[in-house]
Amino acid sequence: MAPDKSDRSDRSTKSERFAGLPEARRRGLERMEQVYGFEMTDGTGDFFRYTVEHLFGDIWQRPGLTDRDRRLFLIGLLVGQRANDVLGIQIPAAYANDELDADALRELVILACHYDGWPNGSRMSAVVEDTIAKAKRAAADREESTRDEGAPDPSKS
Incomplete structure (x- = not known):
């Protein structure tokens, strides 16, 4: 987690x-x-x-709940309402804010499939996997950019 x-x-x-x-x-x-x-x-x-x-x-x-608590509850509500458009905002935000990691998001998908049905859980899975893939691409781009900044300029050799 x-x-x-x-x-x-x-x-x-x-x-x-x-x-x-x-x-x-x-x-x-x-x-x-x-x-x-x-x-x-x-x-x-x-x-x-x-x-x-x-x-x-x-x-x-308000006190009493962390942002992670609120986000988990909200994601559960959105899955049940089939509000995938809003899940497309909440899931990436939870991932970016380190409230839920890839493993936790995938566990939520499994839970959603069992409580809310496979079709809806599958839609949630698509949002989760898209979020993880985009984050990995962004991290790779940042790493490549950082590497490029430190590389010697071949035109000055």
Whole structure:
């Protein structure tokens, strides 16, 4: 199982991009960035406001559950609802944030197959394997880039 680095609710990114926004909005957007692992931009409308200010500004800030706990529960709900589009956000975020490693994600697939049926578990498996493959490719690209940066420039020989 992945090391539990997931209780990040006490860390604040204090993003300069959100300076000047109302406190609830800033807090929610910063939390969304922590949870999803990518940069957020502010949006408009009531749906976005409730998502940012209430769901991420309040609910994802509450004590009692780690981010990993919340993510496991959420993934289970999404599998049961066949919400594969949202699984395509949550599973990569859990993997990138070290909340769930490849072995844990694959175990969840096996569990999902038995409790929610093979077709749905198979769809989840596709999301999991795609997530792992993309992460491996990104790591290989980073490694190659790092190697290239340290290599002597052949044009200067």
